[in-house]
Amino acid sequence: MVIFLQNLVNALQWGSFYALIALGYSMVYSILMLFNFAHGDIFMVGAYIGFGVSIGLLALSSSGALAMPNWLILALTILFSMFLTSFVGMIVERVGYRPLRNAPRASAAITGLMIGIILETGNLILLGARRVSFPSLVETTVYNVGGVFVTNKKIMIVLVSLLLTLALHLFVRRTKWGMAMRAMAFDFAVVPLMGVPVNTMIALTFAIGSALAAAAGILFGVAYPVLDPYMGILFGWKAFVAAILGGRGSILGATLAGFLLGFTEIFVAMIFPSTLRDLIAYSIILLILTFRPHGFFGEPYSARLRL
Amino acid sequence: MRKESRFVVCLLVVIMAFSLSGRAQAETIKIGINAPLTGDIPKVGEGTKFAAQMWLEDVKAAGGLAVGKKKYTVELVLEDNESKAESAVKVATKMITEDDVLVMVGPQASKQAIPAGGIANNYKTVMVTPWSTNPDATKGRPYVFRACFLDPFQGPVVANFISTEFKFTKAAVLYDVASDYPKGLAEFFKKAWEGLHGKGSVVAYESFTTKDTDFSSQLTKIINSGAQVLFTPQYYNEVALIVQQAHQLGWKKPIVGSDSWGSAETVKLCGKDCYGAFFSTHYAAAGASGATKAFIDRYKAKHGYVPDDVAALTWDAMLLVQQAIQKTGGLTGDLKKDRENVRTAMSGIKKFKGITGEMTFSGGGDPIKCAVIVKISDAGEFTFYKSVCP
Numbered sequence: 001m002v003i004f005l006q007n008l009v010n011a012l013q014w015g016s017f018y019a020l021i022a023l024g025y026s027m028v029y030s031i032l033m034l035f036n037f038a039h040g041d042i043f044m045v046g047a048y049i050g051f052g053v054s055i056g057l058l059a060l061s062s063s064g065a066l067a068m069p070n071w072l073i074l075a076l077t078i079l080f081s082m083f084l085t086s087f088v089g090m091i092v093e094r095v096g097y098r099p100l101r102n103a104p105r106a107s108a109a110i111t112g113l114m115i116g117i118i119l120e121t122g123n124l125i126l127l128g129a130r131r132v133s134f135p136s137l138v139e140t141t142v143y144n145v146g147g148v149f150v151t152n153k154k155i156m157i158v159l160v161s162l163l164l165t166l167a168l169h170l171f172v173r174r175t176k177w178g179m180a181m182r183a184m185a186f187d188f189a190v191v192p193l194m195g196v197p198v199n200t201m202i203a204l205t206f207a208i209g210s211a212l213a214a215a216a217g218i219l220f221g222v223a224y225p226v227l228d229p230y231m232g233i234l235f236g237w238k239a240f241v242a243a244i245l246g247g248r249g250s251i252l253g254a255t256l257a258g259f260l261l262g263f264t265e266i267f268v269a270m271i272f273p274s275t276l277r278d279l280i281a282y283s284i285i286l287l288i289l290t291f292r293p294h295g296f297f298g299e300p301y302s303a304r305l306r307l
Numbered sequence: 308m309r310k311e312s313r314f315v316v317c318l319l320v321v322i323m324a325f326s327l328s329g330r331a332q333a334e335t336i337k338i339g340i341n342a343p344l345t346g347d348i349p350k351v352g353e354g355t356k357f358a359a360q361m362w363l364e365d366v367k368a369a370g371g372l373a374v375g376k377k378k379y380t381v382e383l384v385l386e387d388n389e390s391k392a393e394s395a396v397k398v399a400t401k402m403i404t405e406d407d408v409l410v411m412v413g414p415q416a417s418k419q420a421i422p423a424g425g426i427a428n429n430y431k432t433v434m435v436t437p438w439s440t441n442p443d444a445t446k447g448r449p450y451v452f453r454a455c456f457l458d459p460f461q462g463p464v465v466a467n468f469i470s471t472e473f474k475f476t477k478a479a480v481l482y483d484v485a486s487d488y489p490k491g492l493a494e495f496f497k498k499a500w501e502g503l504h505g506k507g508s509v510v511a512y513e514s515f516t517t518k519d520t521d522f523s524s525q526l527t528k529i530i531n532s533g534a535q536v537l538f539t540p541q542y543y544n545e546v547a548l549i550v551q552q553a554h555q556l557g558w559k560k561p562i563v564g565s566d567s568w569g570s571a572e573t574v575k576l577c578g579k580d581c582y583g584a585f586f587s588t589h590y591a592a593a594g595a596s597g598a599t600k601a602f603i604d605r606y607k608a609k610h611g612y613v614p615d616d617v618a619a620l621t622w623d624a625m626l627l628v629q630q631a632i633q634k635t636g637g638l639t640g641d642l643k644k645d646r647e648n649v650r651t652a653m654s655g656i657k658k659f660k661g662i663t664g665e666m667t668f669s670g671g672g673d674p675i676k677c678a679v680i681v682k683i684s685d686a687g688e689f690t691f692y693k694s695v696c697p
Binding site: 035220275 | 528
């Protein structure tokens with residue numbers, strides 16, 4: 001029982017990252033029917049921007065010019081990096097995807113792959129192959145709750161990611177901008193006729209997705225403080241799986257699928273030999289998709305959708 | 308006419324070369340140093356060069372190398388292999404066939420030492436690689452030797468250390484199943500541990516794949532398996548994550564690693580979590596004594612930094628070569644015969660006292676030597692803890 005609960009805690013943290021990254025995939029996918037394969041690398045860029053921002057803020061704080069407690073530095077790091085990374089996302093869209101918007105989908109998809117490679121190797125040139133250690137902004141406190149070990153970082157990661165998901169949900173459901181996004185997902189051709197600035201909306205979608213990826217990157221840095229330029233690739237793939245599994249354009253679906261992926265990986269490793277973890281975990285996911293090809297909350301494609 | 312004159316010049320050059328080498332052979336001993344002075348790992352090349360030059364200084368101070376009844380001057384033929392396999396082969400061929408070296412020291416990394424070892428073996432010239440731990444470098448090659456231990460050897464060493472030091476009987480292993488070095492070492496450790504404590508004494512044998520960052524599920528298993536110690540033969544970036552996550556999941560027992568931990572980056576990435584951990588390696592700079600300390604102090608005074616394991620192993624390799632040459636009892640002047648004699652002497656070296664431990668060669672090219680167990684101190688330094696033999 002203790003082992004089960006412990007793994008539940010582990011899975012909640014691990015799933016948070018998948019969920020946050022899957023959201024960005026899901027949003028872009030629902031509006032443009034486009035697999036933004038560079039998204040995993042935007043997560044990486046976000047983590048590195050977070051690294052830079054936190055180092056800067058720490059230096060500023062310790063120089064005495066503007067003394068701040070560490071939790072404030074972390075909060076500011078998350079906000080600043082989300083803001084900065086959203087521009088990275090918008091640039092990627094402007095440079096990589098907009099010129100190809102009417103090109104075959106395959107061209108746009110490989111554009112994503114290429115942008116991903118550019119971001120990875122660009123980082124490699126900028127900072128070298130050396131692993132970077134994310135500064136420990138919060139002292140780790142370990143709580144022992146009846147044999148289950150929980151750290152303050154784990155709690156924070158899960159709470160922040162749930163909070164961001166909720167904020168996104170409200171944005172999409174309750175605001176005019178959100179309504180425009182949903183409309184675009186519904187029918188891309190008609191929406192511009194209603195006076196919706198399509199380019200602005202798409203840029204906004206990329207910005208929000210990238211900001212969420214940046215938040216995931218920083219939380220990742222807090223939990224696993226070793227950053228390397230290729231950390232986004234595998235994460236991107238798996239989060240992509242979560243986005244599809246959740247159903248096209250469904251925020252709830254992407255979040256749930258992200259957590260489900262985290263749970264599957266952790267619990268498969270608990271029950272089976274850990275060598276077989278990904279093999280079994282992704283076979284299960286494949287099986288789910290066989291029975292629900294449109295994911296949990298996805299609707300079957302119809303003629304109205306742009307394909 | 309032109310053709311003839313060219314022929315005459317060629318002939319003259321050949322005669323001169325012969326007479327030169329013939330004369331040089333009587334007075335000097337040439338030792339080749341095949342080192343990565345440029346390329347991926349220039350720091351390794353630098354350590355090699357500095358250690359070899361320090362050895363040469365000693366020889367010169369003694370007025371040359373005494374072999375039998377005669378004193379020879381020693382000359383180092385230092386060549387750059389650019390940290391590339393093909394350059395290492397080229398350098399080795401040049402040294403052996405053109406420079407007439409008696410012995411070649413290097414290359415260092417297995418990537419270069421394995422192909423270069425083939426060349427040395429074909430030309431029947433002794434090669435000593437100080438740093439290459441891959442079994443293939445010396446396998447089936449009677450002329451190739453090394454000054455370090457092999458990968459498989461660390462498994463039993465660590466198993467012995469944990470058993471005698473802590474009296475533990477249950478161990479857990481966490482390793483990367485997709486990487487040769489950790490996987491091999493994990494298997495060798497498991498075998499050695501089960502040999503000591505019986506089947507089932509490795510209570511958790513968990514793995515992950517390269518690039519994984521979350522080990523919580525594996526570590527939860529390990530923690531609840533009743534293991535008394537965790538062995539994880541990983542590289543520094545994973546070490547940081549594994550050790551931190553283990554502590555966050557409530558693990559308070561010892562964690563032990565292997566020589567892949569021995570990078571300055573380990574403590575930089577891992578921080579306080581790694582303090583108090585142990586790992587096995589070739590040599591430890593902090594807390595060294597005797598000849599090892601003397602070497603470190605001298606190197607540091609001259610070059611301004613603490614020598615790493617490559618420099619220390621190169622130093623030992625130079626002394627091994629020296630001992631082998633001296634053991635031949637005298638050089639005949641016939642390079643082919645001398646190279647053969649050096650090989651015979653080398654393979655019979657017993658209880659050589661090196662600064663990285665005592666070495667004994669029993670026929671093959673791999674020494675039987677002891678490893679050093681290092682403890683990461685509370686200041687984050689790698690300190691000598693004890694020497695362990697298999």
